[in-house]
Every structure is written in C-alpha cells, then in structure tokens.
Amino acid sequence: MSEYPPPQRGRTDAGRHLTGGDGCGYHRVRLLVSTSQPPKSIPQIRSSTEFARYVGLARTTVSRVLNGQPGLKKKTIDRVQQAIQETGFVPNAYALHLKGKRTATVGICMETLFTPPITRKLALLQRRLRDDNFSSLIEVYESGGARNVVRHFLSMRVDAIAFIGHFDEEQFAGHLAELRANATPHVVIDHLGIKGANTVALDRVKGMEFVMNHLLDLGHRTFGLLGFAGTVRSTRDRVRGIRQALAGRGLDFDQCTFSWDHLHPRNNDFEFGGLLAKSFVVHGRPATALVALNDEIAAGAIRGLQEQGVRVPADVSVTGFNNQDLCLMTTPELTSVDQRMEETVSAAADLILSQIGKPLRARPVVRMVEPALVVRDSTAAAQAR
Amino acid sequence: MSEYPPPQRGRTDAGRHLTGGDGCGYHRVRLLVSTSQPPKSIPQIRSSTEFARYVGLARTTVSRVLNGQPGLKKKTIDRVQQAIQETGFVPNAYALHLKGKRTATVGICMETLFTPPITRKLALLQRRLRDDNFSSLIEVYESGGARNVVRHFLSMRVDAIAFIGHFDEEQFAGHLAELRANATPHVVIDHLGIKGANTVALDRVKGMEFVMNHLLDLGHRTFGLLGFAGTVRSTRDRVRGIRQALAGRGLDFDQCTFSWDHLHPRNNDFEFGGLLAKSFVVHGRPATALVALNDEIAAGAIRGLQEQGVRVPADVSVTGFNNQDLCLMTTPELTSVDQRMEETVSAAADLILSQIGKPLRARPVVRMVEPALVVRDSTAAAQAR
DNA sequence: CGGATATTCGGACACTTGTCCGAATCGTAT
DNA sequence: ATACGATTCGGACAAGTGTCCGAATATCCG
Structure with a gap:
C-alpha cells in the first residue's frame, strides 16, 4: 500500500445523525418529472452516408467539406454547416483511427x-x-x-x-x-x-533530509517518528533520509529516534496521529520534535499534543509531509515538504x-x-x- | 462559478522556502539512466493479420480462437495463447466498435x-x-x-x-x-x-433547513451567514432553505441574519472564513451562531473566532456544509451537512x-x-x- | 448557344475485425 | 491404401471514414 490507507466509507459519519441517513437504498430519493418540449422529427444520423443523404450531397463531397478541402462552393459549405447544426452529426472517431489517425x-x-x-x-x-x-x-x-x-x-x-x-x-x-x-x-x-x-x-530521501536538517539547525536532537513503520519504498526512502541527515551530524539513528507506531492501528491518519501523540506524552516525551510521515498524521499529532496540554511549537515541534492545504488549517500552521x-x-x-x-x-x-x-x-x- | 473559487496555483506555498523552489523549469530535476536488457527480436504486431502470420495460422482461425468458438484443436488454441504471451497482441477496440459493438x-x-x-x-x-x-x-x-x-x-x-x-x-x-x-x-x-x-x-434547501432547525432548537435566534453572497443556484437554494426554516418559526430573515461577505475577497475559503469571523467580532458579535456555506469557510471561521478569544461553541456555534474529512480535524469538530x-x-x-x-x-x-x-x-x- | 471552367458525383480502396462458407487438408479408422 | 470426419484455410463481406479519380453536371463567359 501507499502512504495512504485504503478509503474508508463513511469515515466522516461519526456524528449523530438527526435526519435521513439509514443508508439502505433510494427510498430517500424523491423523483420529479418536469415537462419538456416534444422531440423534433430529425432523423437519427449514424454515419456520413446517412448524413450526406440528409444534406442531399454526395458522401465524398460532404467529407471534403468536413475536412476543409479546397474547390468547394461557399453555398455547399453552408449547406453542410447548416445540416450539422440541425442533426448534430459528428464523425466516428473509431473509423478515423482505423484510417491511421492517432487516437490522441x-x-x-x-x-x-x-x-x-x-x-x-x-x-x-x-x-x-x-x-x-x-x-x-x-x-x-x-x-x-x-x-x-x-x-x-x-x-x-x-x-x-x-x-x-x-x-x-x-x-x-x-x-x-x-x-x-x-x-x-x-x-x-x-x-x-x-x-x-x-x-x-x-526525492523523498532529500525531502526528509531537508526536514531533519531544519530541525537539527533548530537544536533538536531527539525525534519521535510518526507513521514510518511501513515497508513501502516511499516510506523506506524517507527513513533513509532521516538516517543520512543524522549521520551527517554524527548522530546515531537508533539513539535519536523513537516510534510508537506499533501501538496503534492506522485506519484514519488524522486519528492515528492523535493516538501517536498521546503515546508520546504518556511515555514521558522522550523527544523535542515529532516528525510525521504526512500532513494528516502531523495535524492529528498537533491536536493530540494540545489536548494533552503540550504546546506546539513551544514545547514540541511538529513536521508534516506533502504540503497540502491542510497545512494552513492547523494551529499553528504546519511546516511541511512540498511535493512540487x-x-x-x-x-x-x-x-x-x-x-x-x-x-x-x-x-x-x-x-x-x-x-x-x-x-x-x-x-x-x-x-x- | 461553483461553491469553490478557481484553483490557485501555489496556494500552499505561503511559507519560507529554504531549499529549491525557484520555479523556473527542470534544472532542478536530476536525470538518471539505468541499465536494462537489450530489446528482444519480437516483431511489432499491429493487426490480427500480422499476428496470424506470426502464429502460422489463418487469420480466421486465430479469430475463432480469440472469440472462443468451438471446433478447435487444443494444440491450436495453445499455440495462439503462447503467441499472445510472446507478442502482447491485443485486438483493436476501434475495429470492434465498427462492427457494431458498443464502446462501453x-x-x-x-x-x-x-x-x-x-x-x-x-x-x-x-x-x-x-x-x-x-x-x-x-x-x-x-x-x-x-x-x-x-x-x-x-x-x-x-x-x-x-x-x-x-x-x-x-x-x-x-x-x-x-x-x-x-x-x-x-x-x-x-x-x-x-x-x-x-x-x-x-436538496440544498432541505440541507440548510436541517442546519437552521438544529440551531433554532438550540435556542439560537440571530445568525451570521458566511459566504452566501453568491448568485449560483446552489447558493440561492441554501439561502432559501434558511429563509424557510426561519419562516417556519415565525422569524424574519432580514432581522435574524447578518453578513459581512462584501467586506472581503473570496480567494481561499479557509482564509475567507477567518476574515469573516473577525468582521463578526469587530462588529460586536450580533449573532450567536455562524452558518457557513461550506466546511472550509467554517473551519476558517472557527480559527478566526478562537484567535479573537471567542470560544466555540460556548460563545458562538459554527456550522459547515459538505461533511468533508476536514470536519474531524477542526477543534471542536464541525457540525456539517453530509452530501450523501x-x-x-x-x-x-x-x-x-x-x-x-x-x-x-x-x-x-x-x-x-x-x-x-x-x-x-x-x-x-x-x-x- | 457553344465552349471552357468550376463543381459535384459516385465508384473504388484502405484501415481492422468477426463471421460465414465452400474448399482444402489433416488425422484416423477401416 | 482408402474413406470419412475433424480441422483449417482463405476469400468475401460488413462496419464508417478519408481520399483518389474519371465521369457527369453546373456555371460562367463570350
């Protein structure tokens, strides 16, 4: 799987439903039939042959008009245009392709x-x-x-x-x-x-290096990793980025990083982030910065920290990944990595x-x-x- | 236009860029060429005729195999299957359609x-x-x-x-x-x-009626409308829903509702919501509930209120519309209308x-x-x- | 009205596929 | 070796379109 868990139907249905919403079919759907004009007596045109018959010209002549070839009277061209307006004829793209045209x-x-x-x-x-x-x-x-x-x-x-x-x-x-x-x-x-x-x-390796160097520059030396337990290539690359950044400062990955991923199920990333943040607090806040796999987890973590009375970023810094719109909606706004x-x-x-x-x-x-x-x-x- | 303003490129680029990001082409893109095996000597198959020639059977025989017709030796079928594996031949869907098959x-x-x-x-x-x-x-x-x-x-x-x-x-x-x-x-x-x-x-009329009746049941009688200034049908319907709900309780729309939409540009809905909330506070909080056109505006409004020291929902209630994932990410979580x-x-x-x-x-x-x-x-x- | 030029007509072909059908070939039993 | 049934072959057709080309017709000029 990717960075995102599979979609969950009804994930946002967690509130109390006051009205409607028993989710068992269409009986909730009203059906209205509005009035309309009767269909006109224009025949179904299914091919250029039929269309040419309708216009009253040879099929080849019509074809030449449609393809803008020279040597045609203006009157003829107008007649065809007019008929197109009336019938809505559109040449069959499948036949064109068969003639060698690319499908585009x-x-x-x-x-x-x-x-x-x-x-x-x-x-x-x-x-x-x-x-x-x-x-x-x-x-x-x-x-x-x-x-x-x-x-x-x-x-x-x-x-x-x-x-x-x-x-x-x-x-x-x-x-x-x-x-x-x-x-x-x-x-x-x-x-x-x-x-x-x-x-x-x-380059997710580089992305995480940016994040880590930024945090290292701010004086952070201990890091909580949120959501990096996956085995997908994109996750592994990020871990590698973290490793490399730490190695660059002479720090040891195993000593500097902590993870609580194994303690919680990862269904909804936002929720997951909140749970991870709580575990982080419960385990005595062994890090000064929380580095999240993505923005949702980071946003959840911020919320989780705040609910535990931990201030962001005064007490703990938090980073996301992907730079989605969500980053502007958290309080404080989220430091993240833009995917470009x-x-x-x-x-x-x-x-x-x-x-x-x-x-x-x-x-x-x-x-x-x-x-x-x-x-x-x-x-x-x-x-x- | 719809409920959403047109997309803004780089809307999430509001932070300070530390690395990369001058936005002028591909020089930021590294190019690697990895090694690979040389191409095999399998000919390009472009039609069932060529394919049949490759297999060494008549085109009609191959066609019968492909379409599962009876009266074929197993050995023949296997030969064709084998050749499909080798050449990756796939019949042209365009020719099929020409034969009357639907395009699906x-x-x-x-x-x-x-x-x-x-x-x-x-x-x-x-x-x-x-x-x-x-x-x-x-x-x-x-x-x-x-x-x-x-x-x-x-x-x-x-x-x-x-x-x-x-x-x-x-x-x-x-x-x-x-x-x-x-x-x-x-x-x-x-x-x-x-x-x-x-x-x-x-039924957006009904949606807003649900919202309003919910708020009315909670004792609210004055409402700030956020983002309802549009003239699009879907917006007008919602306003109608508000009107109807108020009328149902014998309340007058013009006396019960306030709007500050005209004071702010609507670029980013989240930001817009924040600005509206601030206007609401500046103008002396003439309502007990803020009703937003959508979840983004509502989320922005919650943030705006909180920044002004107004508590949600203790001081002011806020509602959204659409019930997106975002509703679970605000603090407090957002009451909204699910689109089903x-x-x-x-x-x-x-x-x-x-x-x-x-x-x-x-x-x-x-x-x-x-x-x-x-x-x-x-x-x-x-x-x- | 005659002749020259400008248009249009309509048959043919190609593109790819599935299907039909008579002819040819294979395999097997006698 | 012969006969018969089982397979396969390969020509033909249809689908809709663009293009070519000789033949037919329309238009224009004198």
Missing part, C-alpha cells in the same frame, strides 16, 4: 482516486494533456484486475500510459513487457524503483509525449524531482526541559 | 478536478462504472471549449455522458440538443435547474446506465437527494450574553 488518447492508471495527492496529480496531468490536445482515459488499478487495465488501454490504442501511485512490482514487469511489445510509451509517477520503468518521482507536483507531472508528461510516434527508448529514464521545505509555525527552537 | 465508455465531464467534493464524486462514479464494465473518458469543461468536449465525447461514441459540477446554462441547451440528436443518454450531477436535463442533485454522495452518484449511474441502448426518455428526470445533518461539537445551546 492517453491512459491514466491510478492506484486509487480517493486520496488528495493522487487526484491532484491526475488533475494536473489531465490539464497538461488537454492543453496538448490529448484526452484522458482513466482506470483504477486493482491488484486483481491490473492486467486487464493495461490490456484495455492497449486495445483502445492509447498513445501512451501514465501510472500514478504505488503498484505491485512483480505484476508490473509483465505490463512493461506488453507495453514494449506494443511500442506504447509509459511513465510511472511516484513509484520509484520499478525495474525497467520510466519513472518520475519525488507541477514539476513532477510536467516532467512525466514531457516524458510520454516526447515518445509518442517515435521508436521507444531502449533504456528507461528515471527523473528525480527535488522537493522544497516549507517552514511555517509548527517548528521552533528546541526547548531545554 | 462513458464520458465524464467535470467543472474542475481541483475541488475535493467533485473529485470524490468522480471517484465514486468511476468505481461504479468500472463495476459495470464501463470505462471512463474524462474531460474538464471550460467555458470556451465546452462544445468541443461534448462533440469529442460524441465522436468517441460514448454510451452516455455524466456532467459533474456547475455549468453554463445557456450553452447547456445546445449540448442537450446534440445529445438528443445522437441518442446519447446524459445526467447532470449537482447542478439543479438546467431545463430539459436529467438531473441528480442534493454515494446516493447521488449511485442514482446518477442508474439513470444513465438504464438508458443505454434504449430509446431516450422524452421527458427529463430530476432526482433530489436528501442530505443528512451530522451534529458534532461546534454547535451548542445559545448562550445569553
């Missing part, structure tokens, strides 16, 4: 659509692709149906495929082989380490778009995007206790 | 991909469509290119189109005419009031899926989804001052 479609495969960072990347990528006149076919990757996703994209003759999130590395080898066999370019966004895959990913998603997505788009229509590169390209530390008010100089 | 694709057109409620609806809709073996082609609607979106969907012969968000009502009439002419079913999610459109929308998106999306999916392959309904269908009030800790009995 990019497949986007995501781990999930339920986490903010991934949907934000989707949004950025879609915008970029649209600007380049490509449309986006989306699929969510599920461990079982993964192969079907790729095969479906290939059957749709997408010009390229982008994968966003974290995927099964073993299955991925098979996908890459299929993509290579079909000369379809690809890029993997934010899953570093897939062998043979073109990859654009945030625009950079990531832009580089990924460049990577696939530059390969479309050309022979595939023999060697995979890996691009690392450097994150940026955003310092806000949740971090301050370490206080002697 | 639904177009999803969104106002934007940058707001949580809309992307969440996208996620839910995509999951439902996928469960029904449809794939999702997405486009973002921009006032200028709107017509192209619909025409593109039609040229892609999508089986249906779903619109999510708020759209230009005048342009929409044209879209509906085109959809009708092409016998393509549609549904509009959450933009109530488009003439002739099949619509599924939250699962209901909405499910009803919308039913509406379009039930129409695919059948003649279009003559009259548009409008379904209202009843929201649910979720009471948390940001609302309490009105305090005499």
